Amino acid sequence: MSIKSSLFFFFLVPLLFKTSFPAFLAPITKDLAKTKYSLSIYLKTPPQHTNLVLDLGASFTLLDCSNYTSSTYRTIPCGSSLCTSLGSSCTLCSGSSGPGCSNNSCALLLGKSRKLVTGEAGFDSLYLHVTNGRNPGRLGVIPEFMFSCTLLKGLVKGASGLTGFGRSTLSLPAQVSNFSSENLIFTLCLSGSPSAPGVAFFGIDGPYYFHPEIDLSKHFNYTPLIMLNQVGSRTISYTDSSNEYFIGLTSIKVNGKAIEFDRTLLSTTKNGFGGTKLSTMTPYTVLQTTIFNALTEAFVKEELARFNLTVTTPVKPFKVCYEAKDILSTHVGPSVPTIDLVLHDEDVVWRIFGSNSMVRVFREGTDHLWCLGFLDGGLKPRTSIVIGGHQMEDNLLQFDLGSKRLGFTSSVLVHGTMCANFNFTMQDQ
Numbered sequence: 343m344s345i346k347s348s349l350f351f352f353f354l355v356p357l358l359f360k361t362s363f364p365a366f367l368a369p370i371t372k373d374l375a376k377t378k379y380s381l382s383i384y385l386k387t388p389p390q391h392t393n394l395v396l397d398l399g400a401s402f403t404l405l406d407c408s409n410y411t412s413s414t415y416r417t418i419p420c421g422s423s424l425c426t427s428l429g430s431s432c433t434l435c436s437g438s439s440g441p442g443c444s445n446n447s448c449a450l451l452l453g454k455s456r457k458l459v460t461g462e463a464g465f466d467s468l469y470l471h472v473t474n475g476r477n478p479g480r481l482g483v484i485p486e487f488m489f490s491c492t493l494l495k496g497l498v499k500g501a502s503g504l505t506g507f508g509r510s511t512l513s514l515p516a517q518v519s520n521f522s523s524e525n526l527i528f529t530l531c532l533s534g535s536p537s538a539p540g541v542a543f544f545g546i547d548g549p550y551y552f553h554p555e556i557d558l559s560k561h562f563n564y565t566p567l568i569m570l571n572q573v574g575s576r577t578i579s580y581t582d583s584s585n586e587y588f589i590g591l592t593s594i595k596v597n598g599k600a601i602e603f604d605r606t607l608l609s610t611t612k613n614g615f616g617g618t619k620l621s622t623m624t625p626y627t628v629l630q631t632t633i634f635n636a637l638t639e640a641f642v643k644e645e646l647a648r649f650n651l652t653v654t655t656p657v658k659p660f661k662v663c664y665e666a667k668d669i670l671s672t673h674v675g676p677s678v679p680t681i682d683l684v685l686h687d688e689d690v691v692w693r694i695f696g697s698n699s700m701v702r703v704f705r706e707g708t709d710h711l712w713c714l715g716f717l718d719g720g721l722k723p724r725t726s727i728v729i730g731g732h733q734m735e736d737n738l739l740q741f742d743l744g745s746k747r748l749g750f751t752s753s754v755l756v757h758g759t760m761c762a763n764f765n766f767t768m769q770d771q
């Protein structure tokens with residue numbers, strides 16, 4: 343064998359095999375004013391930078407297509423087998439013809455208000471950076487990415503649309519994995535800082551390196567993802583509780599002591615009531631009233647017992663606030679009682695420290711306050727506990743749909759890093 347051909351076998355062949363299932367990433371930036379998180383991707387031909395609000399439990403991507411130009415956009419003919427498999431209807435449009443307004447093309451169901459709202463189903467190229475879990479590499483293309491192309495102007499301010507990461511075959515992670523990898527797996531690390539983005543990984547179960555050289559995939563605990571059954575029709579719609587991510591919370595502890603409330607609120611009924619889900623569209627965790635009252639009472643009692651600390655006048659929407667000068671700072675945020683979300687097993691605990699439980703609030707005339715970042719969801723909410731964005735920030739969350747489990751690290755600040763510490767410098771790989 344010549345040197346050249348052995349080089350080929352030793353270096354190129356493994357490289358070719360490795361790149362046949364690439365993993366991808368995308369930065370996620372927090373918008374402070376709206377407390378939403380947006381994913382930064384490239385769409386169309388030639389590729390154009392596009393920001394989409396991350397909607398964890400939604401089924402597909404929803405794009406504002408007014409002023410849409412791309413040489414690769416195409417629609418799905420009405421009546422084709424693909425259209426039938428979506429359980430979908432057909433569009434009729436009165437405006438001028440173009441992306442988002444074509445007659446007799448397949449439509450995706452956006453929601454039901456007084457009548458059905460639909461949007462044209464379209465395909466275009468999606469580009470994401472490949473990754474080895476340390477840095478981003480070249481842009482890779484997913485040539486046939488399906489989304490809903492609508493003419494809803496200003497769908498979301500500052501973003502071109504919304505992107506669903508839910509348990510649907512049309513979610514962004516599902517389409518990326520269908521194209522590139524064997525496992526439907528994606529991982530989120532939300533950053534709380536608007537100037538330093540966090541990151542989403544697709545199709546890689548580790549390593550996930552964060553400065554300084556910390557592989558957070560070594561710090562996962564796992565709990566089953568609970569799959570709700572589909573209710574009603576087979577038609578895929580943008581919001582559908584069967585596409586959301588539920589986990590089996592069994593109790594809540596404050597400073598290690600379980601709080602008292604009706605535990606039946608934690609199980610989900612057949613038609614999707616009760617239980618605990620994760621949502622990136624909910625800024626602060628929302629609790630059914632009796633759970634909220636039990637949590638805040640226990641928290642206030644522990645603060646008083648430990649530090650002789652009393653609450654101050656709260657600032658809306660929060661109910662429990664303290665003067666910041668009275669609270670010590672630690673590497674995991676303000677020093678307050680820990681809140682433990684106990685999962686399927688007594689030993690499997692998602693621990694919430696001050697950085698995730700407390701919110702810094704400014705009030706005129708005083709120093710700032712720290713407020714307990716949990717809200718009252720009323721007596722009869724559909725879901726008893728909705729874990730919101732603030733509680734997910736600086737936590738690594740791995741959604742493994744093949745193994746039907748959630749990997750979670752609790753606060754990564756404990757490990758001496760944060761979600762904003764991913765190295766976005768491009769590197770050949």
Ligand SMILES: *[C@@H]1O[C@H](CO)[C@@H](O)[C@H](O)[C@H]1NC(C)=O
Nearest residue numbers: 390391407408409410411412
């Ligand atoms: C349409 O898009 C082009 C290219 O992105 C941009 O230059 C132009 O200002 C946009 N027009 C409107 C009305 O948004």
Ligand SMILES: *[C@@H]1O[C@H](CO)[C@@H](O)[C@H](O)[C@H]1NC(C)=O
Nearest residue numbers: 435436437438439443444445
């Ligand atoms: C779609 O069909 C309707 C009814 O036939 C027609 O009025 C309309 O102009 C058509 N729209 C486009 C974009 O071709």
Ligand SMILES: *[C@@H]1O[C@H](CO)[C@@H](O)[C@H](O)[C@H]1NC(C)=O
Nearest residue numbers: 486488511512516517520521
């Ligand atoms: C997944 O890939 C297969 C084959 O490439 C394709 O036929 C199918 O439509 C894809 N599914 C989705 C949801 O994109």
Ligand SMILES: *[C@@H]1O[C@H](CO)[C@@H](O)[C@H](O)[C@H]1NC(C)=O
Nearest residue numbers: 646647648649650651652653
């Ligand atoms: C607790 O705080 C109150 C008022 O804030 C004060 O009067 C009391 O002496 C304090 N108790 C202790 C044990 O420090």
Ligand SMILES: *[C@@H]1O[C@H](CO)[C@@H](O)[C@H](O)[C@H]1NC(C)=O
Nearest residue numbers: 476477553765766767768769
């Ligand atoms: C980020 O990655 C680049 C490329 O691998 C490397 O040269 C640089 O030192 C890294 N930066 C940090 C802070 O680790």
